[in-house]
Amino acid sequence: MNHLIEQGESLFNELSEQSIAMQLVGDNVKVYARQNTISESLLLKIRQNKEQLKEFLKSKKKLPQIKPDKEALYQPFPLTDIQRAYWVGHQMEVELADVSIHYYSEVLCASLDLVRFDEAVQKTIARHDMLRAVVDEQGSQQILANTPAYEVQFDDIRHLDDAQKTTWLGEYRNARSHSQRSPGHFPGFDFSIVRVSDAQDILYASVDLLHVDGGSLMILFNDLYRFYEDASYNPEPISISYRDYALAEASIHHSALYQQGLEYWRNEVKNLPAAPDLPQLNVASQASRFVRHQFNITPEQGAMLKRRAADLKVTPTVFVMLAFSELLRKWNSGNDFTLNVTVFNRLAMHPEVNQLIGDFTSMLLIPVSHDQDETLADKVLRLQKKLWSSMKHRHVSGVTVLNELGKYTGNQGNVQMPIVFTSMLDLGGQGIPSNWLSCFGEEQFTLTQTPQVSFDHQITQLESGEMRFSWDVIEHLFPLGMVEDMFEVYEQLVLALIEDPASWKQNSLDILPQRQLEVVAQANDSQVDFGEPCSLLDLFKTSVAAQPDATAVVSGDTHFSYAQLDLQARQLAAKIIEHNIAPGSVIAIFMEKGWEQVVAALAIHYSGCAYLPLDVEQPVQRLSYQLENSAAVAILHQDHLLSQAQTLPVAHAIAVTLQEQTECVPDEQVLLQRKPAPGDLSHLIYTSGSTGKPKGVMVEHQQVVNRMLDINQRFAIGAGDAVIALTALHHDLSVYDLFGMLAAGGTMVIPQRDLRLDPQHWLALASRHQVTVWNSVPAYLDIFLDYLDTQSQAMSADAFKMFILAGDWIPVNQPKRVHGYWPQAQFVASGGPTETTIWDIYNLVDPNETFK
Incomplete structure (x- = not known):
């Protein structure tokens, strides 16, 4: 018998959502509906499930029946x-x-x-x-x-x-x-x-x-x-x-029906996600002012919505609920959240209940989740089933459920669900008229407001057949323009779900507001003519030709002009070629911080090969894996690392030392034959990898050339600039320190290897060599700023004009701290994968902006 009641309740709920009411009269089910709203197929379904509906309607009579108490009418x-x-x-x-x-x-x-x-x-x-x-x-x-x-x-x-x-x-x-x-x-x-x-x-x-x-x-x-x-x-x-109704409804709290519902919700709250977490501003002290947004769909579109819902085997309300949920997910911090759904819960405890004015509202807390393997059609059906199962236990108020959620989470009294979904599409099935405003004239403006609610969605069926989608929102809580963007997308999303049956076969709909599309188009309209495709070596050689005597590298007491650096690189390339190493091979750089790394990288490119930077502090097993995995054929090392280099599995170990000008250099014809092409491999950098083993990322010349030229042009970095090269060569941020600054014709200032983590040394270098560019992970900058905070003397490193931070979370106070020392400097938050040389995205941070 229970299964008949459940089937009957499922159909009853489905019909109620379509404004169809039912009443048990004797042994017959009486159906109330507006003209032309019951299709032949639906009528057949009702007839086929008559017994189920009868059993359910009989079970509803277990609710207490209201007994009028006229004498107590005016009692509290x-x-x-x-x-x-x-x-x-x-x-x-x-x-x-x-x-x-x-x-x-x-x-x-x-x-x-x-x-x-x-x-x-x-x-x-x-x-x-x-x-x-x-x-x-x-x-x-x-x-x-x-x-x-x-x-x-x-x-x-x-x-x-x-x-x-x-x-x-x-x-x-x-x-x-x-x-x-x-x-x-x-x-x-x-x-x-x-x-x-x-x-x-x-x-x-x-x-x-x-x-x-x-x-x-x-x-x-x-x-x-x-x-x-x-x-x-x-x-x-x-x-x-x-008053009679409210007291009768309260008496249900002592029934087995109520206790069953309470047990259901106590289990349900254990798995309820949090309320939607939309981007918000910290303006809670400002007075709450609701703003309305609304759009109507035509009677034809409204009818199509109902047909589409019927095809999906869901109610029109759940159709709209799915659309709103998908919209929220686009702005929400995660895919899963709980939607606060308003229900008008007039219990059938007397034939005249639907004539009463009073507050019959309750709320259902409906979990919404996203499965990437699930179509929207699957998702809306799952949402419908969840709503129906929750409706069975609607005798337990949403307020009680919130209290139970607070008890479970240890946050009793402080749980809020401020984003609300309200549908009034089913009120016609309760005998409530839909022409309540249009009977007097044309509605010009409507607004609702609710305490502890920030975002109230409403869907209403108008007498004309149109449907009105409206939001009442406390807009100042949200970033400027966000609500307007959301509403624009929502309208497009609703219409797409109505008009395009193929949309329901998708996992989600990628719709952006026009304003954001224009921003994206403008951001992507970034094509710049940098001339003929070339390699990183070509960029360096251009700087050598343009200013051979300018300082290229400073490393302790060693200073190289561009011409001297070029000579050292070509001389080392001669040694590589002498070992019969073929162009396109991978050569490892096994060195501590110093000028030798720069010479080695350029020499490897001169020889037509790709470099593999190794971390000398890594265990031999990990280094061996990288060498074998990359098929490296040689190692370039500093003199003092010879014994360690010889333990690694490569055929050749070549020391990098300071060469005299008399040392031979390769024939230009030989170098021309080995000249790297734009599409050749420039370097490999091993990252931690997601499988536990290091992952080798292969980077070609052309993508790095594009990135280096773009950065230099975008931020006006040129021959008068200098970067303090703090980043280890085996980290992708080092690519700009080396190739970006040398392409600009600037100076690469390298800390002494024994002082490479000493902020006092950094300050001295920045002051002495007028460093203008800082490029590192945020932690290094924090170390530098903390050191500066302890110094009482005036800051002497005043040439900084740009700070690029990437590779990790940036402390929210860092831009302001930088601004305090260098008001003129730009602060750039950047990020991206090693595969594309990290700077895929960037944000020029306003130091006056507040972050939390």
Whole structure:
């Protein structure tokens, strides 16, 4: 029998989402739906599952049945969980609690009869007791037996010119759209009329939603309109009160049904991800002001959405929920999060429940996850099943579930789910009218606000057949332009899911806002003509020819001009060639920090080979692996490392020493034959690798040439510049120190090997040689800045104009610290893989920008 009830509930929920209501009358299932909304296939499905629906509807009768208590109507009664959350939340000194839950709308209509409208308001107040409800200081609510006569405010601005009217109406909206009322005083609503012309009024509605939910708003406006249009309209009084309903609903808490639901949610919270983590600014102290964004889809598109949802075997609400979830994932810090889903939970405890005004809202915490092997069609079906399974336990309020989540996480009382998804597509199935605003005229503006909510998504079916997608967002919490970008993408995403069935076969939809597309296009429009393709050696030789006497390398007491460095490299190349090493071979550089590394790299390129930088402090086993894996045929080493070099598995070990000018150099014809081509291998750098073994990254000349020329041009680095070469040769950042600076015609300043980690030595070198460029991992710069902070004397290294940081996380205070010493210097945050010489991305950091 349980499986029949479950199947019946699944179908009941599916039909409810499509605005189809059902009632058990005797032994028959009575179906209520708007004309032409039930297809033949759906009708057949209902008939085939009649027994399942009957068993489920019978099980619903296990809910307590409301017994009207007219004598106690005006006695205090407890707030529901959600009402108490709104009431307490507004009073708490926590983030986003400086607003009350509030609805505001403006409707442009034909001139209203003020007397008739006022009478209609009085009749509506008399019919619905919760319009006369207040909350006392102890947090109990009470329906007032007597209230002062309510007066509709009227203003006439016909005498103002158009500009004056615009200003007046703007100020009027600003004052009323975020108004707050004391829950302890009547009324909790406000209607006003502004006459803008002889033929037109604007009807303003402002309602505190503590006692009135979304469905109740529809009932309120519908009754108000019917009382206004027809003076003879005199419906039967509602035999039950919201007080009766609330007490009956509270009695469920002692039932087995409630305990089953509580057990379900206690297990569920163990696996709930956090709320969406969108980029936010640290502006919590600023007053909360909601801003509305909305778009409509046509009746045809709305009908297509419903057909697409039916094809996917989901409800239209879940269709939209999937679209919103995919949108959030694009801006969220991770793929998984929990969505706070509003449900209008009118329990069928009396035939007249759907006529009541009150707060029937609850919330479901729905986990949203992303599986890269899952299509959107698979994902939306999984989301539907999760929503249905959660709906079975909706008798446990979302507030209670949040408390359980807080207990489980050890954060009780501080768990917030500020991003909310609300769908009012299914309210028609509860007999609630959908033309609640359009009956008076054309809706001009609407805004909702909720305490401890920053982002409220709403989807509504309009009487015209259109669907309205709207967001109410506290925009100042988010980076400038972000919400607009998100909304633009959301509209495109919704339309793509409606109109393109192939989109559901994809894992995700890659849609960017136009503003970002333009930024990306502009950023990628970076083609520069650097002349004919060439090698890194060609760049160096160009600098040699342009300024042979300029200083190229400083390393301790050894200084090389470009001509001297070129001679040393060619002389060493002669030794390499003498060993019959073929062009294209890999030659290792096994050296400590020093000028010899520069000569070795250039000599290897002169010989038409690629260099492999080794870390002399690595174990022999790791070095041997790199040599064997790369098929290196020789090692260039410093004299004092000869014995270590000879233990490594290569055929040739060649010492690099300072050569006299009389030493022979290769014949130019020989060097020309060995000249590296742009597509030849320049070097290999071994990284840690993801498999536990070092991974050799092979880098060609042409990609490094492009990067070096781009950096030098982009940051105006030239012959007058100098870099302090702190980075070890086996790290990819060293590539710029060597080839970038020599291509610019600048000076490479190398620390002494025994002082290479001494910031005092760095400062001395920077001062003595007017170093302008710093290029390192952030940790080295922190060491330097920490040292400078301890010095009382004036800073003498004042030539720095640029700091490029990469290879690790950059401390958020580092840009400001650099700015304090070198206000004129640029701070560049950079990154990228070794394969592309690391600087794929960069950000020129504003020192005044705040990071967290």
